[in-house]
Amino acid sequence: MAEENKSFWSNLPALLTSIAGLITAIVGIYIYLDSRPPENLSNDEVQKTEASLKNQANVTTSETTSNPKEQQVSTTSEQINEEELIEKPEVISLPKKDKIELAYTTILSGQVVKVGNYLPIDDGKYSLFPNNVSENPEVADIEIKNSSQASIATSKLYPGDYYIFEDTQYSYKVRLLRVKIRNFGANYAYFNVERASKIQ
Numbered sequence: 001m002a003e004e005n006k007s008f009w010s011n012l013p014a015l016l017t018s019i020a021g022l023i024t025a026i027v028g029i030y031i032y033l034d035s036r037p038p039e040n041l042s043n044d045e046v047q048k049t050e051a052s053l054k055n056q057a058n059v060t061t062s063e064t065t066s067n068p069k070e071q072q073v074s075t076t077s078e079q080i081n082e083e084e085l086i087e088k089p090e091v092i093s094l095p096k097k098d099k100i101e102l103a104y105t106t107i108l109s110g111q112v113v114k115v116g117n118y119l120p121i122d123d124g125k126y127s128l129f130p131n132n133v134s135e136n137p138e139v140a141d142i143e144i145k146n147s148s149q150a151s152i153a154t155s156k157l158y159p160g161d162y163y164i165f166e167d168t169q170y171s172y173k174v175r176l177l178r179v180k181i182r183n184f185g186a187n188y189a190y191f192n193v194e195r196a197s198k199i200q
């Protein structure tokens with residue numbers, strides 16, 4: 001009996017070492033699997049994600065100057081005879097702002113961007129930075145920079161929301177699809193980027 005007890009206690013350090021090694025291996029595998037960068041969403045995944053989000057129009061509006069409209073702003077006096085004066089409105093033309101439809105086309109679909117990294121947009125003319133993402137509730141703080149790395153816009157987006165920024169030639173729509181929080185690795189967000197020509 002004494003020999004059995006002695007055998008158990010003498011083997012205990014080896015047993016604890018084995019258990020610690022097994023736990024270390026399991027945690028290491030979990031960290032490796034969790035920290036692998038995910039791939040871009042496939043077209044099917046993008047469509048399923050968009051279908052699960054609230055429906056939003058693919059066409060938005062922008063203001064542009066077109067045909068002028070007339071507006072009465074002041075009056076002038078016209079003498080009909082020696083005693084009678086008639087007030088006549090003076091008509092001037094002001095530019096009228098019409099809303100035009102912009103047809104957006106997807107140029108980047110289901111792109112995954114790691115927090116601290118960036119997504120080049122339109123041959124590097126602009127870059128999208130997800131500065132922070134949160135899983136509960138899902139939200140991403142984004143920043144748009146130009147080719148000189150100067151910040152031109154920031155916004156907070158929820159899945160399905162989009163942010164529009166424009167230059168003289170194009171209007172860009174950045175849409176957040178979803179975010180992914182990694183327990184031991186980096187955080188990610190998935191985006192679509194659409195573009196519409198402003199030149200008619």
